[in-house]
Each structure stands twice: as structure tokens, then as C-alpha cells.
Amino acid sequence: MERRKLLGAAFVAATASLTDLQLTGSASAARRFNGRSTSALLEQIQKTHGGRRWRKAQVIEAHVAYGGPFWAFKGVADFVGTDHVVADVHRQRIRLTQPSGRVIAFDKYADVLTVTEPHGAVERLWHPRASFDGYTATSQWSVAQAGYFRAYATWLYLVEAYVFTYPGVRITEAEPWVESGETWRVLDVTFPPSIDTHCPTQRYYFDADASMVRIDYEAEVSGALPTAHYQPRHAVFDGALITTRHEIYARNADRTPDRSLVRISLDVKRASLH
Template sequence: MGVLPVSAADGTVMDQLVSPRATFDGFTPETQWSMAQIAYFRSYATWHYLAEPYLFTSPGVEVEEVEPWTEHGQTWRVLRVTFPDTLDTHSRTQLYYFDEAHLLRRMDYEPEVNGQTPVAHYIRQARTFDGIVVPTQRHVLTRLDDGTPDLSWIPITLDLGNVKVL
């Protein structure tokens, strides 16, 4: 990726990154991000969330079904997805958990942009817009060594509404 500028409403460049991903090298969960780094993260992450699982069909993406996962009495099918370097993602390899209705319920990954902290990313609600099911409420929790989430706090939430499919 080239230059990522962040502009004010009047077009003034407020911050910019050259090769955005490389600017996170050596970051830990405590490292402060610049405005442009926040914009980069939010942009690729939101796009990725809205395009899943359609991204699995992109060139260079490898998908493999692995052992199922049982959580709260439900058994979910699990896909291990490895993304090529050409797609900006949280981490190259991620796990995706699907319920009996084939809806995405959880994702596991280790974000490269903040020290690779293991997370369990849950889809708490989904709604249908123009015939397409869209996850509308997400909670991202840290993941313990046994694969279970740390339920003591929710560091990231994402709520979507008024989705328009064009």
C-alpha cells in the first residue's frame, strides 16, 4: 500500500502514513497510535468484517475445515483461513466459527498491529438488509490459552445500523 492520508473536512492533510502496515512494527497493546494508524485500522478491519466470508474466495486465500468447537452447549464448525499478503487483515491465519444455520458466530486471531494479543471476536447480533445477513453487534475479547474468552472485560465493541446494500 502507498500513502494513506487523513484529511480534515476542508481537505487539509492532518496526518499520513507511508506503507501503513509497517508503521506498526514492534507495537504492543500499550503503544499509542497516530490518527492515521487509527484510520488505517478502522478502514481495513471494517471492510474485512463486512466482506466476510466472501473474502474466502479471493485469489490466494486458503481455507481448511478443522476440528469443531463446543461452547455453551453449541457445536460450531471451524474454518482455518490463511490470507495472502495482498489482503490487509488482523493476522494471516484466522479461525472462523459457524453455527448450525451457517452463520458466523466467532473469529479468533492475533492482530499484528498491536503485539499479536490473542482475541476471540464474537458476533452477538445479526440483521438482514436487502436479503443479506450482516453482523450488527460485535464484541472483541482477549482469548485465554485454552481458547476460551476472558469475560472480565470487553475491550472493543462494534455496533452497525442502517446498513444499505448497493
């Protein structure tokens, strides 16, 4: 119990007084840039990330290693480990097989999360997003709720930035961001209800090569704490650029990350597109 209190303090203390900029907020944070320039950036993003290969693919398969104290804090310590992941490219559907043999499957079209335990027991959580109503940053989750969070988030992390081409996705360019001596271009991406995301509008950062290097969001299912999600490593698999290292931090009011704690980490290994 004492360990959980300490973890809770690490997660929420730094954000208790945050008055973070809303991603769709003031004119200074959402200035529209020249349409031609933004269109050129979007084209370069798809080219860099292998958009042509993504269009031809139906499925992405990978092994994803999940770490960080977040899982224990949420009451699902056995979620730390490496899952075998199979995800559809053109619809939000994903299956994750955990080391224990537990299988987690999410189908957004049906809006159901299914957990199949190794001994055969099956749990279905219909309309899983609604199950988080009233939850705060310190609320613990059931296995099905944790599975839903992992499923929709992993699907996004694998398919981004190809998901920008999905119907109903709206994109606005915001002010450039300077970090570590680099200038990154910034896109505010608003997703339609047909795609489950951390929050309706998420902010994406791209380096000079149009590689995705950071995402900002507030995960609604976990108290909407401001988050800075970094992507420091990438690799090309079957002609598609995929982020192979994800590091997720709390985000300060000035948009800088609190690097004192990596809340969640993901490492993507042996990915392939079919």
C-alpha cells in the same frame, strides 16, 4: 495517567502468561476433514450470508458505532462514535467519515491511508502496516495508524464471509468447537498479502445455520494479543446477512474468552448494498 495504567493492566495482564495455540499449529488443532464435507460447508456459508447478492453488489454502505476503552488506551479517544462507512465489495478500499467531519480512507491496492481533517489538512501514511514495526500492546497510535486499523478491520467485518471467495484465500477445516451447549464448525482461513488482516491466518466459527459467530486472531499491529471476537447479532440487508453486533475480548490460553472487559464493540446500522 492512572486510568491508562488501569486500562493497560486490563488489556495485557490476563495475556502475559499465555501460550496460546497457534492457529496453524498442531495436528490436533488443524485436522483436515473430508473435502466434500468442507466444500458443502463453504457452499452453505455463502448461501447463508447471501453470496449471490454479494457477487452482484459493488459497494456496501453503513453506519458503524464504535465503542470500548481500547480507543482511549491507544490515545485516540475521539474515535468512539458512529462513522458513515462506504466500502468496496470486490477490493479492499474503504472510506469512513467520523462525526467531527474527519475522513479516513484506505486503499490496499495503493497501500496508502489518507486522513482528511475537517479544516482541510491532509495526511497520507504510505505502507501503513510497516509503521507498526516494533510496536507493542501498550504502544499508543497516531490518528493515521488508528485510522488504518479501523479501516482494514471494518472492511473485513463488513465483507466477511464473502471474502472467502477472493483469489488466493486458502481454507482448512479444523476440529469442531463446543461452546454454550452448541457445536460450531471451525475454519482456518489464510489470506494472501493482497488483503490486510489482523494476522495471516484467522480462525472462524460457524453455528448449525452456517452463520459466523466468532473469529480468533492475534492483531499484529497491537502486540499480537490473542483475541476472541464474537458476533452475537445479525440482520439481513438487501439480501445479504451482515453482523450487526461485534464484541471483542481477550482470549485465554484454553481458547475461552475473558469476558471481564469488552475491549472494542461495533454496532452496524442501516446497511445497504449497491
